[in-house]
Amino acid sequence: MMPLSEILKIDGWMNEAELKKLAELCKGKRVLEIGSYKGRSSCAIANVATEICCLDTFKAGADGQTQDGDTLEDFKRNTKSFANLYLPEDGMFEEKDFDVVFIDGMHTADGVAMDVRAHENRLKADGLFIFHDYEEGWPGVVYAVDLLFTEKPKTMKGGSLAWIGKDKLK
Numbered sequence: 001m002m003p004l005s006e007i008l009k010i011d012g013w014m015n016e017a018e019l020k021k022l023a024e025l026c027k028g029k030r031v032l033e034i035g036s037y038k039g040r041s042s043c044a045i046a047n048v049a050t051e052i053c054c055l056d057t058f059k060a061g062a063d064g065q066t067q068d069g070d071t072l073e074d075f076k077r078n079t080k081s082f083a084n085l086y087l088p089e090d091g092m093f094e095e096k097d098f099d100v101v102f103i104d105g106m107h108t109a110d111g112v113a114m115d116v117r118a119h120e121n122r123l124k125a126d127g128l129f130i131f132h133d134y135e136e137g138w139p140g141v142v143y144a145v146d147l148l149f150t151e152k153p154k155t156m157k158g159g160s161l162a163w164i165g166k167d168k169l170k
């Protein structure tokens, strides 16, 4: 178990309220994370999930969006204490039956839509999609989520997490 105070020292953008809500939603679940960066959200999930699979290019720059950096070593160092956290094997990502798909990758509308469509079949029928940055500062995220689902997602106070069941996907 990594204390929240330690997790918040990892470079990243999720605030304390968001990390707590993310942990609440992922407790006891098998989670696929799209967009791990240096592991801030990954550690919050790994604290409570049965398993977390982390998918990232690990080439993000300091804004978390451009692909001109190299974050893999930081990610590995920050997450090394978790036995239930793993990366998919190269070219062999056949896994299905996740309870949760957490999407915090490319924040353009196309990027979010592609991530939903690329991974929807990995999510159980009664599974949950969670999105970060569902807020007006990231219009592409809001646009894509509102377009792809039949109703608005649930949201939180004090943060920009949004979540909605796979059964609401168009």
Ligand SMILES: C[S@@+](CC[C@H](N)C(=O)[O-])C[C@H]1O[C@@H](n2cnc3c(N)ncnc32)[C@H](O)[C@@H]1O
Residues within 6 Å of the ligand: 011, 012, 013, 014, 034, 035, 036, 037, 038, 039, 040, 041, 042, 055, 056, 057, 058, 059, 060, 063, 064, 065, 104, 105, 106
């Ligand atoms: C905003 S950061 C993630 C922040 C992270 N969740 C945290 O709590 O610190 C976005 C990440 O998504 C990754 N990314 C962008 N497009 C991706 C894609 N199509 N598949 C996987 N990862 C992607 C970037 O490399 C970057 O590390």
